[in-house]
Amino acid sequence: NAGVTQTPKFQVLKTGQSMTLQCAQDMNHEYMSWYRQDPGMGLRLIHYSVGAGITDQGEVPNGYNVSRSTTEDFPLRLLSAAPSQTSVYFCASSYSGAYGYTFGSGTRLTVV
């Protein structure tokens, strides 16, 4: 099993550009989430999904969109990148809310 796979690992964007961060899991997990981690800070929830076709906003959803058309994939779209979105982004999945999450290795995004 590959677990949770995130691509790309690194990305530099110019202000105003859009892009999609990819996340895929092969564990048949229903729950998937996107977090951002800023230097010296904890993880803040951006969006989450409890199953295919269902998404909801987390603590810091502005500037990001998600969709969940399949159980395996949960892409995160940055609509118009801003320097404030410079961060490390983690995707995570879980069998359900009652189980621990498996995290991907992260995408380090820099917006200039």
Added chain:
Amino acid sequence: GQQVMQIPQYQHVQEGEDFTTYCNSSTTLSNIQWYKQRPGGHPVFLIQLVKSGEVKKQKRLTFQFGEAKKNSSLHITATQTTDVGTYFCAGDNAGNMLTFGGGTRLMVKP
């Protein structure tokens, strides 16, 4: 919304000393999870506590969940250099959202 606070932010210890990090939630939790993140790495799930007053052990790590299910602690006995990293608690209030604390960064001097 739900807030999860964690203290201390940083802790330097001499190898062999004990270490404790504390986690407090503004709301009652259905469960609490603990994660470890090594420098440059991603969070790795350690354990989940569900019952009021629950205590679980993993070798030198002891995890506790408060009676009111609003606070938790992680205690490491006789730290080793391999314990270095940031320890996060994360609370679930049964609303499908897992809220992370700010983490405690543990540094161990050999």
